[in-house]
Amino acid sequence: MPHEPVRSIVIVGGGTAGWMAATYLARRLAHLNLSITVVDSAAIGTVGVGEATVPAIRDFLSAIELGEADVLRETGGTIKYGIRFDGWGGEGHRFFHPFGLYGVGAEGVAFHQYWLRLNALGKAGPLADYCLATQLARNGLFLPPVDRPANDIGVFNFALHFDAAAFAALLRRLALANRVAHVDGRIVSVATDQPRGLVTQVTLEDGRTIAGDLWIDASGFRSLLLGEALGVPYVDWRHWLPCDRAVAIPCRAAPGDPTPYTVATARKAGWQWRIPLRHRIGNGSVYCSSFQSDADAEDALLATLEGAPLADPNRLRFVTGHRARFWSGNVVGLGLASGFLEPLESTSISLIQSGLERFVALFPDRDCDPRLAATYNRQSVLEFERLRDFLFLHYLANGRDEPFWQAIRAVEPPAPLQIKLDAWRSGGEFVRNEWDTFQDPSWLSLYAGFGDLPDRHSPLADAIGEDALLESFGRMRAAIARTLSHAEPHGAFLARVAGA
Secondary structure (H helix, E strand, O other): OOOOOOEEEEEEEHHHHHHHHHHHHHHHHHHHHOOEEEEEOOOOOOOOOOEOOOOOOHHHHHHOOOOOHHHHHHHEEEEEEEEEEEEEOOOOOOEEEEEEEEOOEEEEHHHHHHHHHHOOOOOOOOOOHHHHHHHHHHOOOOOOOOOOOOHHHOOOOEEEEEOOHHHHHHHHHHHHHHOOOEEOOEEEEEEEEEEOEEEEEEEEOOOOOOOOOOEEOOHHHHHHHHHHHOOEEEEEEOOOOOOOOOEEEEEOOOOOOOOOOOEEEEEOOOEEEEEEEEOOOEEEEEEOOOOHHHHHHHHHHHHHOOEEEEOOOOOOOOOOOOEEEOEEEEEEEEEHHHHOHHHHHHHHHHHHHHHHHHHHHOOOOOOOOOHHHHHHHHHHHEEEHHHHHHHHHEEEEEOOOOOOHHHOOOOOOOOOHHHHHHHHHHHOOOOOOOOOOOOHHHHHHHHHHHOOOOOOHHHHHHHHHHHHHHHHHHHHHHHHHHHOOOEEHHHHHHHHHOOE
16 A cells, blocks of 8 residues: 655744745755645744854755855855854964865875874974965955865865844745745644644634644744644753853944954853854854853843944843654654754754755655654754764863853763764874764864864874975965965955845
8 A cells, every 4th residue: 555645744933944944845845746834923033143054054055046145145144164263272262163174185194193293393383274264264265165176275165154034034035936835823722643643733823723744843942843742852961061041132343344254252151152244243142041140141242242232132041952852753843943052163054954854865655654753863863962072072172260161171071072082182083973063174173273182193194204294284385375365355255246
C-alpha cells in the first residue's frame, strides 16, 4: 500500500525563522504541489535583534534565488569577514576569527605546524598575517572569493550583516510571490491527536481553524507547538553557558565606511556586540543575571554607544539549550522554538538553515515515520552540542579577573571539548567531529588568539630548513599584500552594488 503524500505544511510564526522556512520550502518542494501557509499575528512582536550571519547564508540565498545585492540594498546590509574579539584575554587583548584559511601547507604538513615551529623561535609573526580574510577586514576592503584560487592563501568567504526585520520582510514578499499563503491571526488553542503525538489543527482568536499535515514551529521562545502542545522538554545548558539575559539598543552610525566585521567585546559579566549596518549600528549586551543586574547592564551598554540611540532598549530573557526533540510527531521546531545558543558566533540563522536542509533531505509522507525524526533529532542535537563546545571555549580560555569570568574558568568542559583540547595541546592536532559547524581554521583562530599553544609542533614540520621556511612565509605575506591591492574599499563596494 503506497504511503499518502503530504498535502499541506503550516508554519506557525513569522519573523526570520518562519519566513526563511516559507521561502526555502516553497522553492525546494515546488514540484510536490503542496500548500504552504504561514500563520502569525501582527499584534505579536518578534525578537528581531539578530543582524549577523556566517558564510552559509550565501548558500541559503542561492537556494531561494535571492541575490546578495538585493539583500544588501533592501536591508541596509554590509559585508562580514569575521568577528573581532576585544578584551577576552584581559583588557587590551584582541584577536580575529576570520572566514578563511591560514597560510599554505607543504609536504603534507599543515601550515599551522610550520607556524608553531617558527613562533617558538620568535620568527613567525602574528598568525593573522597569513589570512587574507583577516587582512581584508582590518583594511576595510572588499574582494569576492574566486572559485579556483591558486592555493590556500586565496581560500576565504564572507557573510552578511543586515537588519533582521527588513530581511524577514524581504523573505515575506518572496514567499508570497511563490504562492505561500499568509494568515494574520492569534492562535488561541492547538488541537492534538495525543495517542499519536500529532498536531491536527489550530484555532485562531476570531474562531477560524487551520489544519495541516506537517507543522513548522517558528513561534519563538514560547515554542507553542513543540514545547506547549506536545510537551517536549527543554535541555538546560546554563552550566556551560550561564548568560541568560540580553539587552539590545541600535544607535546612529558615525560618518565613514562601515567595518566589514562584527565586534564582540568582553564586559564585566558577559559580552557586548557591535554590528555595523549602513544606516545604524546594532548594539547589544549578553550577560549573566547572577553577576549583573538588568539596570546595570543597560546603563553600561548605553554608556558605550558611539551614537544617539535609535530605539528603546529591547530586553530578552533566555535559557541556553535545546528541546529534547527538534522533530516530534508531525512538528519540526526551527529557530528559538527549538533551542537557543547565544549569538557569540552569529549562528542563529545558520541553525535555521541547516534545520531546513535536514528537513527537506528527510521529507516524510503523511505518516511521519518516527525513524526519520530520530535521524533528524540525532543530527540536530549533535550540531547544537558541537556549537556549545565552540562557544564555551571562548569563556573557558578567558583571561579576565572579574568574578563571572573566574567562575566560568572553573567549569569542567564537556567531554568532546576536552578531547579536542588534549589533542591540540599535546601536538597541535585537530579533532574533527560529525556535525562540526566550525572547522580547523576557526578553532586555530581561538587557540592562537588566546595564546593557548601546544607544548610542541609536529616533528614532520622539521623536514624543511629554517631559511627556506622563512622565505616561504615571506612569499605568503607578499601574496596577501598583492591581493589586497586588487580589493576596493568596503564603502565603495556597497555604493556600487547596493546604492549606499
